[in-house]
Amino acid sequence: EMEPGDYIVHVDLGIGKFGGLVRVPTPDGTYQEVIRIIYQNNDKVDVSIHSLYKISKYRRSDTGEPPRLSTLGTGAWERLKEKTKKKIKDIARDLIRLYAKRRHEKGYAFSPDNFMQHELEASFLYEDTPDQLRTTQEVKADMERAQPMDRLVCGDVGFGKTEIAVRAAFKAACDSKQVAVLVPTTVLAYQHYQTFRSRLKDFPVRVDYLSRARSAKQTKQVLADLESGKVDILVGTHKLLGKTVAWHDLGLLIIDEEQKFGVSTKEKLRKLKTNVDTLTMSATPIPRTLQFSLMGARDMSIIRTPPPNRYPIHTELCTFEGSVIADAISFEMSRNGQVYFVSDRIAGLQHIEEIIHKYVPDARVAIGHGQMPPEKLEEIIMGFINYDYDVLLSTTIVENGIDISNANTIIINDAHHFGLSDLHQMRGRVGRSNRKAFCYLMAPPRSVLTPEARRRLEALETFSELGSGFNLAMQDLDIRGAGNLLGAEQSGFMEDLGYETYQKILNQAVTELKNDEFADLYAQDIAQGKEISGDEFVEDCAVDSDLEMYFPETYVPGSAERMLLYRELDNIDRDEALDAYRQRLIDRFGPVPHEGEELMQVVTLRRIGKRLGCEKIALRQGVMNLQFVSQQDSPFYQSKAFGRIIKYVMANPRRCQFRDVRGHRLIQVKNIPSVAEAVGVLRGMERQE
DSSP states (O other): OOOTTOEEEETTTEEEEEEEEEEEEOTTSOEEEEEEEEOGGGOEEEEEGGGGGGEEEOOOOSOOOOOOOOOTTSOHHHHHHHHHHHHHHHHHHHHHHHHHHHHHOOOOOOOOOOHHHHHHHHTOSSOOOHHHHHHHHHHHHHHHSSSOOEEEEEEOTTSSHHHHHHHHHHHHHHTTOEEEEEOSOHHHHHHHHHHHHHHTTTSSOOEEEESTTSOHHHHHHHHHHHHTTOOSEEEESGGGGSTTOOOSSEEEEEEESGGGSOHHHHHHHHHHTTTSEEEEEESSOOHHHHHHHHTTSSEEEEEOOOOTTOOOOEEEEEOOOHHHHHHHHHHHHHTTOEEEEEOSOGGGHHHHHHHHHHHOTTOOEEEEOTTSOHHHHHHHHHHHHTTSOSEEEESGGGGTTOOOTTEEEEEETTGGGSOHHHHHHHHTTSOOSSSOOEEEEEOSOGGGSOHHHHHHHHHHHHOOSTTOHHHHHHHHHHHHOOOOSSSSOOOOHHHHHOHHHHHHHHHHHHHHHHHTTTHHHHHHHHHTTOOOOGGGTOSOOEEEEOSOOSOOTTTSOOHHHHHHHHHHHHTOOSHHHHHHHHHHHHHHHOSOOHHHHHHHHHHHHHHHHHHTTEEEEEEETTEEEEEEOSOTTOGGGGSHHHHHHHHHHHHOTTTEEEEEETTEEEEEEOOOOSHHHHHHHHHHHHHOO
8 A cells, every 4th residue: 555655666757755646637627636756855746547557665675774765857767777777688688598499499299188187187086276277278288389398386385286297297108208206305205206106096107206215225226217217207306316317208397396496406407407398386486486487488377266165374473482382282182183393493392392291291292303314204204194193393394295184283483584485385284174274483572573584474474365375475576686587696676776666677678678689589480470469569558648537536535545446457457357346346336437437448458559569549639649669670560460450540541540750650540539439449450350
């Protein structure tokens, strides 16, 4: 929410203070609602509500220092943006090259689903959620293409990512290709091995696993079978990337919880996966991976719908106290459940065990940590699964993939020492059945925590509903900054510009590169007859109008409420979402007045305009002017999208005409009394064959 006095950033004008919503008269006697921004020297700028997407709240790391307000007319903000854009272009260049290389690489095109694939999917115990079904189809469609797949599946803990991996792995095995499933821990490798084996037990597929829990003899045998092609699916920790591992015919690489792997592991992966299909799965992807996907350099599927009968996990921040521990463990034991107790220091586990015994004498406690011999650790985990213990007291080894539906309380000691995704992963170990689950984050009082630690814990408390992993990853991106997209270098741009403005400049930089240096790449695609949309060439479509478009005060009285509604409207990107938004308005405030209806159509107008390659749309005195890509020699003018526009103009010569104004190519369309009419014309252009 924006309150008057908040620091906000306008992408073209810089950092200012929010001065609230103001109604101003237009020359022809109508009114428009604008956003007032106050800059240095008390300079004021009124910004149209159609340009809301150019404004964002100023967020930076918690140094406590307020930002300097920009001074209008000095060009300092422009220079800062240009400097940033130049640096971003250096990074983005590599990214586009990587993307272009990927598009031209030849991978293996898997054959369509066979009867065994249908049989496997039908044998799944639960009904697929709509998102799970969609993601499965997207993964399979990627695998059937000749280009190598590189898809990130971002689904919350326990939302069915493993089942998608099983289906993809089986699809690859049906074409006699081998599959590598890379996981971060020994415990998770064993758990995944069990899952894959039980799901595929009725099919002619051999599943095996590699980790430090296997003896030298077993490892040697598995590696020999792998090289001769007898093993179809191999689950393992980073041992899979060792020099001794030789694949017979690797076709698919599945990486689970990629945020756990270090830079060196990822470098080895990059060599392994040049033309192998790759499926990456994560509940809270690291900022860099998320950034890659948001920019379109990788494909991303998000699973947001929780399985039926799941409850949100009740998350509570508290200090380390015996009474809290006693209540939490006693309540869970009273309903025959089990408890995870996580503490990050091995040395302190013994002491915590004594505290638990002091407050809950009849609790059966097992201690597990990564420095134990693997066989012993496996024995303890299996004992906990078989309900030989009530409390598993461990280090963060439970974080990845232990799936025990009877354990529905987790207590995390020194929670302020963990990262956001670690905490979210650990919290996701509970609440995996239809029981209400509890998560206790134990940390010192908020007043003594660092601002970052406080923000992390508060974010976790706020985002406790099901499916909030993606929101947490975005929050993490905001708290930590995205860093360099391609390497380890951290980025300071966000400090100066605020996060959302950085994102916008990043998109501008990528669009400019596509228009300039990589124009030939798009020209080739157009020559090959590939469909290129106009939004590949324009970063933004601005709308300028003299029509009355706002929510009147008589309809939505509070200005803070109107601001929220404007911002929500600004983020809508589908017609169904717009219909749902209209329905919510009618439910809350009654029938939408004419000015409100016109305003809602602007979102659609901007979206279609961008697809058609319009940089600006002006609606004035019943005439619409469409301004296209400024660069005259842009490949856009050879694309099918522009071809459709030409056909529409030729088919409607009385209403449309071409104009050239100061080097800009315009199309003028007459008789446009409303935004709805303008949307109709653009839809007509899109449909033109």
